[in-house]
Amino acid sequence: MNITIFGTGYVGLVTGTCLAEMGNHVLCVDIDEAKVAGLKSGVIPIYEPGLESMVKSNTAAGRLDFTTDASRAVAFADIQFIAVGTPPDEDGSADLRHVLKVAETIGQHMERTTIVVDKSTVPVGTADRVRLTISEQLTQRGVSLEFDVVSNPEFLKEGDAVKDCMRPDRIIIGSENQRSIERMRTLYAPFNRNHDRLVVMDTRSAELTKYAANAMLATKISFMNEIANIAERVGADIEMVRHGIGSDPRIGYSFIYAGVGYGGSCFPKDVQALERTSRQIGYEAKLLSAVEEVNRAQKQRLFQHISRHYQGRLQGKTFAIWGLAFKPNTDDMREAPSRALLASLWSVGAKVRAFDPEAMDEARQAFGERPDLQLCDSSDEAVLGADALIVITEWKQFRSPDFGRLAAHLSDKVVFDGRNVFEPDVVEEAGLAYYGIGRGRSV
Ligand code: UGA
Numbered sequence: 001m002n003i004t005i006f007g008t009g010y011v012g013l014v015t016g017t018c019l020a021e022m023g024n025h026v027l028c029v030d031i032d033e034a035k036v037a038g039l040k041s042g043v044i045p046i047y048e049p050g051l052e053s054m055v056k057s058n059t060a061a062g063r064l065d066f067t068t069d070a071s072r073a074v075a076f077a078d079i080q081f082i083a084v085g086t087p088p089d090e091d092g093s094a095d096l097r098h099v100l101k102v103a104e105t106i107g108q109h110m111e112r113t114t115i116v117v118d119k120s121t122v123p124v125g126t127a128d129r130v131r132l133t134i135s136e137q138l139t140q141r142g143v144s145l146e147f148d149v150v151s152n153p154e155f156l157k158e159g160d161a162v163k164d165c166m167r168p169d170r171i172i173i174g175s176e177n178q179r180s181i182e183r184m185r186t187l188y189a190p191f192n193r194n195h196d197r198l199v200v201m202d203t204r205s206a207e208l209t210k211y212a213a214n215a216m217l218a219t220k221i222s223f224m225n226e227i228a229n230i231a232e233r234v235g236a237d238i239e240m241v242r243h244g245i246g247s248d249p250r251i252g253y254s255f256i257y258a259g260v261g262y263g264g265s266c267f268p269k270d271v272q273a274l275e276r277t278s279r280q281i282g283y284e285a286k287l288l289s290a291v292e293e294v295n296r297a298q299k300q301r302l303f304q305h306i307s308r309h310y311q312g313r314l315q316g317k318t319f320a321i322w323g324l325a326f327k328p329n330t331d332d333m334r335e336a337p338s339r340a341l342l343a344s345l346w347s348v349g350a351k352v353r354a355f356d357p358e359a360m361d362e363a364r365q366a367f368g369e370r371p372d373l374q375l376c377d378s379s380d381e382a383v384l385g386a387d388a389l390i391v392i393t394e395w396k397q398f399r400s401p402d403f404g405r406l407a408a409h410l411s412d413k414v415v416f417d418g419r420n421v422f423e424p425d426v427v428e429e430a431g432l433a434y435y436g437i438g439r440g441r442s443v
Pocket residue numbers: 121154155156157158159214217221254255256257258259260261262263264265266267326327
């Protein structure tokens with residue numbers, strides 16, 4: 001099949017590449033000329049394991065191409081994916097400007113029966129707005145063409161995006177039109193082997209499913225962070241509690257790690273957007289507000305430990321920071337807990353020596369040159385001349401450091417572990433003080 005994808009961000013680029021990998025011909029369109037030129041020559045704007053080689057091989061095979069020419073893109077296919085960003089606007093609701101602009105473009109150039117697929121995370125009712133926008137354009141042009149708008153939300157995780165896209169847990173198709181449902185079934189057939197992962201429902205339920213999934217996952221994290229805060233105060237260890245509850249299959253082991261709070265471009269934005277949608281329809285989503293509030297506070301939790309350890313005397317202290325990305329296996333620092341921590345450290349006159357395996361360019365862009373920040377080439381270098389170590393992102397390479405070496409270099413002999421990656425006993429045996437999250441036994 002021929003497929004057009006609007007937007008070459010995470011979702012658009014990964015979806016387009018995986019569809020090309022399955023033998024489709026895919027044209028990705030973006031308004032960013034530099035990005036399109038880069039992609040055409042194999043420059044991938046994001047760090048995502050497995051993506052670069054797949055983009056290159058499919059481009060070389062002639063199945064994947066990039067353009068800024070919207071009219072060419074609309075003419076290319078009768079299935080048009082909308083995968084552009086929906087950033088939060090000032091009040092937290094999703095800003096649909098880009099999505100509706102693409103709908104307008106499709107309506108302006110459409111020449112045949114078309115299926116428009118919403119892949120972006122969009123509030124309930126957006127498919128109807130996309131439909132209306134396209135109809136208005138067709139009316140203005142005085143043409144009558146059949147089209148349908150399908151909601152097909154994406155569930156990929158950064159760092160695992162290619163895997164999630166090639167082997168999805170589920171494929172949600174929201175449509176009331178039998179013909180569109182069959183086309184989508186055919187398109188996804190190669191991703192849907194062994195057992196049927198396709199879940200067909202109405203468009204509004206599909207739109208809400210996406211928000212519900214992210215809100216549920218965010219709730220699990222905030223819940224565990226709340227229990228961690230209780231554990232700290234009652235002398236219990238959240239890591240023990242996690243093992244204890246995860247063995248119940250109704251709870252499960254995944255996504256119950258306490259830490260410095262969730263970040264990234266999805267959870268904070270989507271929880272707020274769902275809360276905002278609820279408010280607009282006169283429903284106060286109390287649980288969602290609490291999930292966000294707990295997360296905001298959690299991003300300060302490690303700083304509170306640091307401040308307490310130093311009795312507020314942080315002026316002139318130097319901290320080695322391991323990890324800046326919002327989670328491992330990505331260079332993404334959007335809403336990263338590291339940002340909140342660094343801001344707090346700088347506000348009290350502390351200095352930072354930071355290292356992240358992938359996010360150094362992001363960090364350079366985010367923070368620029370400043371006297372209280374030294375970006376280092378390795379985790380070992382970050383520790384040189386530092387008073388204490390802070391771990392914010394649980395990259396695998398940080399998990400087994402030489403604690404003896406750390407004890408020799410860190411002049412204040414203390415480790416603040418925002419992701420509970422170390423065993424407190426092991427750290428303490430090396431002569432270092434240890435602070436984790438929710439580990440009451442060591443506080
Ligand atoms: C999330 C969802 O997991 C995807 O299913 C969804 O498709 C995506 O958003 C989206 O809407 O596009 P992502 O933002 O890539 O994916 O990141 P996650 O792996 O979900 O992690 C989010 C945050 O939660 C990270 O900061 C991570 O460190 C934190 N986290 C995760 C915890 O603090 N504890 C956990 O147990 C798990």
